[in-house]
Amino acid sequence: MKRVTGLGGVFFKCEDPAAVRKWYAERLGIPSDDYGLNFTWREAEQPERTGLTVLSPFSKGSTYFAPSEKPFMLNFRVENLPELIEQLRAEGVTVVGEIQEETYGKFGWILDPEGNKIELWEPAEEE
Structure with missing residues (x-):
C-alpha cells in the first residue's frame, strides 16, 4: 500500500499570521x-492533475497542533486515508482524534515518536 505521496504543507505558529502571509506574498511573490x-504543481505520473502544497502560518495561541506542544506541524498527502490510519494504529502509532471529511479531502492525525503531530490528508478527487 502506498502511504505518503507528497508534502501537503508545513504549518507553523507566529504572532500575526495575516501579516506573515502578506509579507511572504509581497516580498517573495508567493x-x-x-x-x-x-505552491501549485503537477503530478509526475499524471501531469494533467495539479496538486497543492501550502506554507501556513497559524496564530501563536492556536490549539490545532495539540496534543503536541511544538510550534509546527507537517501535513502529508496520502492515498486511502482510512486504510492507512488502521494500518498505522495496528503498528502501534498513536492516532489523534477521528478522520474528518471536508469538501477538499479527508484528514487524520498521528503523533511521531517525539510527540510531533502530523496531519495526513487524502485530497478530494477534484483537486
Whole structure:
C-alpha cells in the first residue's frame, strides 16, 4: 500500500499570521489566501492533475497542533486515508482524534515518536 505521496504543507505558529502571509506574498511573490501560501504543481505520473502544497502560518495561541506542544506541524498527502490510519494504529502509532471529511479531502492525525503531530490528508478527487 502506498502511504505518503507528497508534502501537503508545513504549518507553523507566529504572532500575526495575516501579516506573515502578506509579507511572504509581497516580498517573495508567493500566492496567498486565507489558508496560507500556495505552491501549485503537477503530478509526475499524471501531469494533467495539479496538486497543492501550502506554507501556513497559524496564530501563536492556536490549539490545532495539540496534543503536541511544538510550534509546527507537517501535513502529508496520502492515498486511502482510512486504510492507512488502521494500518498505522495496528503498528502501534498513536492516532489523534477521528478522520474528518471536508469538501477538499479527508484528514487524520498521528503523533511521531517525539510527540510531533502530523496531519495526513487524502485530497478530494477534484483537486
